Amino acid sequence: MLESHPRPITLDRDLLLRCIDECVDCGSACTSCADADLGEPDVGEMVRCVRLCLDCADTCDATRRIVIRQTEPDLGVVRAVIEACAVTCRACGDECEKHAAHHEHCRLCVEVCRRCEQACRDLAATIR
Amino acid sequence: MLESHPRPITLDRDLLLRCIDECVDCGSACTSCADADLGEPDVGEMVRCVRLCLDCADTCDATRRIVIRQTEPDLGVVRAVIEACAVTCRACGDECEKHAAHHEHCRLCVEVCRRCEQACRDLAATIR
Amino acid sequence: MLESHPRPITLDRDLLLRCIDECVDCGSACTSCADADLGEPDVGEMVRCVRLCLDCADTCDATRRIVIRQTEPDLGVVRAVIEACAVTCRACGDECEKHAAHHEHCRLCVEVCRRCEQACRDLAATIR
Amino acid sequence: MLESHPRPITLDRDLLLRCIDECVDCGSACTSCADADLGEPDVGEMVRCVRLCLDCADTCDATRRIVIRQTEPDLGVVRAVIEACAVTCRACGDECEKHAAHHEHCRLCVEVCRRCEQACRDLAATIR
Numbered sequence: 001m002l003e004s005h006p007r008p009i010t011l012d013r014d015l016l017l018r019c020i021d022e023c024v025d026c027g028s029a030c031t032s033c034a035d036a037d038l039g040e041p042d043v044g045e046m047v048r049c050v051r052l053c054l055d056c057a058d059t060c061d062a063t064r065r066i067v068i069r070q071t072e073p074d075l076g077v078v079r080a081v082i083e084a085c086a087v088t089c090r091a092c093g094d095e096c097e098k099h100a101a102h103h104e105h106c107r108l109c110v111e112v113c114r115r116c117e118q119a120c121r122d123l124a125a126t127i128r
Numbered sequence: 129m130l131e132s133h134p135r136p137i138t139l140d141r142d143l144l145l146r147c148i149d150e151c152v153d154c155g156s157a158c159t160s161c162a163d164a165d166l167g168e169p170d171v172g173e174m175v176r177c178v179r180l181c182l183d184c185a186d187t188c189d190a191t192r193r194i195v196i197r198q199t200e201p202d203l204g205v206v207r208a209v210i211e212a213c214a215v216t217c218r219a220c221g222d223e224c225e226k227h228a229a230h231h232e233h234c235r236l237c238v239e240v241c242r243r244c245e246q247a248c249r250d251l252a253a254t255i256r
Numbered sequence: 257m258l259e260s261h262p263r264p265i266t267l268d269r270d271l272l273l274r275c276i277d278e279c280v281d282c283g284s285a286c287t288s289c290a291d292a293d294l295g296e297p298d299v300g301e302m303v304r305c306v307r308l309c310l311d312c313a314d315t316c317d318a319t320r321r322i323v324i325r326q327t328e329p330d331l332g333v334v335r336a337v338i339e340a341c342a343v344t345c346r347a348c349g350d351e352c353e354k355h356a357a358h359h360e361h362c363r364l365c366v367e368v369c370r371r372c373e374q375a376c377r378d379l380a381a382t383i384r
Numbered sequence: 385m386l387e388s389h390p391r392p393i394t395l396d397r398d399l400l401l402r403c404i405d406e407c408v409d410c411g412s413a414c415t416s417c418a419d420a421d422l423g424e425p426d427v428g429e430m431v432r433c434v435r436l437c438l439d440c441a442d443t444c445d446a447t448r449r450i451v452i453r454q455t456e457p458d459l460g461v462v463r464a465v466i467e468a469c470a471v472t473c474r475a476c477g478d479e480c481e482k483h484a485a486h487h488e489h490c491r492l493c494v495e496v497c498r499r500c501e502q503a504c505r506d507l508a509a510t511i512r
Binding site: 001002003004005006007020024028029031032033035036038039040041057061064065068069070071072103104105108109 | 129130131132133134135148152156157159160161163164166167168169185189192193196197198199200231232233236237
């Protein structure tokens with residue numbers, strides 16, 4: 001879609017596309033991981049993981065929409081939002097990592113959170 | 129992620145995965161198309177398109193989350209939501225189609241909306 | 257805000273405002289109830305309640321945005337979305353009702369879900 | 385609802401409640417202002433305002449959900465998200481202010497954005 005956008009892309013194209021893609025994946029992965037946690041027999045041990053996955057899904061979904069938009073961006077807004085997204089992905093990935101050995105969905109979610117955190121940080125680093 | 133979910137999938141696996149994938153694509157495509165419309169010189173002609181793309185993005189994003197979840201689903205809720213999503217994709221696709229000849233992002237958005245509408249209808253047809 | 261909108265309101269004003277208000281309340285109440293369920297010592301008994309509250313929060317938040325918008329609405333979309341919202345509020349309210357005797361947040365959530373369901377049904381009944 | 389939550393509130397109660405309330409109002413006000421902009425005869429002049437209102441609605445809606453949740457919060461996440469929300473409210477309020485003299489919905493939106501920005505900053509200042 002971005003190829004057909006009438007306005008020029010103001011940020012680094014590759015880093016922007018990677019940030020969009022990772023937010024897409026992380027928003028869905030965290031929604032799925034929170035739900036899988038709820039379905040586990042040891043749900044009582046997974047409460048913090050559910051909580052942080054819900055926060056991460058909300059943050060990634062909002063960030064995805066904001067970085068998709070190319071018309072009249074405010075770069076201060078874009079930077080603040082992707083930096084907050086990186087913080088959320090870090091916290092969620094750290095929590096999922098504690099459960100990665102016994103829950104495969106957490107192991108997969110860690111990978112997605114780490115990639116999204118990095119993509120957000122890489123894009124944020126270009127906005128100064 | 130769904131492979132590692134502790135609960136069994138209650139719906140047809142292939143149709144469910146397709147519905148999730150299409151909601152992912154359509155939520156992002158409609159966010160991008162609404163934004164591209166805003167960036168067009170003829171934005172005054174694109175107002176209805178922006179409006180319906182925003183509605184479609186909101187509906188697809190909510191539907192995506194609900195169909196991703198596999199723990200303790202209420203199938204009446206799932207059916208109602210994917211049927212509403214199909215109605216929204218139809219209306220958005222019909223509006224984008226009017227602009228497809230002169231705006232490539234609208235042409236692409238039509239395709240995504242049609243696929244998402246079909247995926248929602250196909251999945252809904254299995255819930256009776 | 258609606259007083260200052262440049263376009264006329266196409267639906268019954270009082271029913272529309274009530275639907276917006278109830279979606280605002282229900283989206284927040286369900287987010288809070290899902291989170292309170294997670295904090296309960298008997299979280300294992302609350303899994304279905306968390307699930308349906310998350311679905312209801314997503315549906316109410318999307319519905320709220322769509323009914324707030326007054327520019328170029330597609331009434332078929334509005335009707336489909338508020339009908340799906342009513343179905344979701346019904347299912348969520350029914351589940352919360354099972355826990356209302358021992359969890360005050362569920363008792364409050366039932367009330368909000370019932371009001372939102374009714375407001376959506378009343379508005380939908382005017383769109384034929 | 386928060387009165388009946390099983391977990392203690394970790395942040396200042398009054399500032400937290402104000403932040404939740406302001407995010408509720410600002411998410412809806414910005415959705416409405418973006419839509420009202422689209423309905424104006426001078427929509428071509430309002431493109432940046434639509435864009436920033438959409439960003440602000442997305443940020444406020446995500447922030448509202450995160451600050452509503454009281455179970456197992458990560459305070460670093462809460463702080464990052466409300467700080468990003470304050471930045472977005474500031475940018476959106478500044479843009480709406482340019483149109484406040486001729487569009488009443490923008491004038492109202494400025495007020496809501498300023499209050500939400502302040503509520504986010506006040507709450508963030510308590511998390512160190």
